[in-house]
Amino acid sequence: MNLADTFGEIDIxxxxxxxxxxxxxxxxxxxxxxxxxxxxxxxLRTGYDVSACDRDEEAISDVRRLAASLAPALAPGSFxxxxxxxxxxxxxxxxxxxxxxxxxxxxxxxxxDAMLRAMWHVLRSGGFLFARLASTIGIEDRVRPxxxxxxxxxxxSQRFLVDERMLTDASRxxxxxLLDPIKTTVVQDQRSMTTWVLRKR
Numbered sequence: 001m002n003l004a005d006t007f008g009e010i011d012i013x014x015x016x017x018x019x020x021x022x023x024x025x026x027x028x029x030x031x032x033x034x035x036x037x038x039x040x041x042x043x044l045r046t047g048y049d050v051s052a053c054d055r056d057e058e059a060i061s062d063v064r065r066l067a068a069s070l071a072p073a074l075a076p077g078s079f080x081x082x083x084x085x086x087x088x089x090x091x092x093x094x095x096x097x098x099x100x101x102x103x104x105x106x107x108x109x110x111x112x113d114a115m116l117r118a119m120w121h122v123l124r125s126g127g128f129l130f131a132r133l134a135s136t137i138g139i140e141d142r143v144r145p146x147x148x149x150x151x152x153x154x155x156x157s158q159r160f161l162v163d164e165r166m167l168t169d170a171s172r173x174x175x176x177x178l179l180d181p182i183k184t185t186v187v188q189d190q191r192s193m194t195t196w197v198l199r200k201r
Contacts, residue, residue: 008041011100011132013183013195018042022128022179027095032084032119033102037063040098044070051078051089085114087122095127104134106160108148120174120200128179128199134159135167135194138186155190167196175201 007015017023025047031040034052036059043050044067052063060081067074082088084102097119106112119129136143136151143151143161151161167182176198184194 006042006045009038010042011039013132014039014098014100014130017130017197023048023096028093029096029098030087030089030094030119030122031098031100032087032115033099034063034079035059035101037066039100041066041070044074047071050074051080051094053080053082053084053087053089055081055083057081083115085111085118087118089122091121092124094122095124097123097127097129099129099131099133101132101134103131104159104161106149108160112149112160112162116170116174120176123200125200128197129176131196131198133194133196134161135184135192136161136163137182137184137192137194139189139192142189153191155187157191159191161192162194167194171196171198174198177201 023029028049029043031050031052034040034054037052040050040052050071054060060079063079064076067079080088099119103112103115106115123129142154145151146158149160150158152158164182171178179197179199182194182196184192186192
């Protein structure tokens with residue numbers, strides 16, 4: 001078995017959700033802000049009901065070609081050119097919503113909240129949001145605030161960064177329960193990536 005062909009370049013923490021059987025056949029999955037589809041290769045290949053969106057038309061063209069190759073039965077309309085904050089999918093229609101390296105591109109707190117609420121709106125009760133996003137956790141003294149929760153990171157990038165309190169407050173406001181403790185990986189003092197897995201009550 002060629003693992004790269006089977007799983008693509010899936011986020012290792014999303015792979016962990018598969019290993020723990022939180023994502024199982026029969027579930028409906030949305031990759032919100034999918035890029036070129038690196039996180040859905042395995043799901044498409046193994047017959048999951050997958051949908052995806054991205055504001056980038058070229059990215060969705062790539063994902064449609066990927067889906068046509070791996071899961072030709074899926075309707076092209078499952079893959080939509082639209083921003084995360086303006087999802088056009090039916091309310092409460094997904095068991096899992098994936099948000100991998102998307103939320104830290106928020107313009108401001110209002111935009112962050114709009115993306116989060118849009119994803120929550122299409123998630124079924126009992127389903128869960130899997131989010132990977134940049135944060136200040138563990139590198140608080142190494143990031144430089146630019147205003148509006150934007151920071152300059154040691155790796156030279158500028159990102160909208162959350163902290164643990166912001167995520168726990170958002171969990172409570174949305175009406176969600178943490179499936180896992182909030183987990184953070186500090187990448188050699190250059191950036192900090194946090195995994196937030198939240199079940200909808």
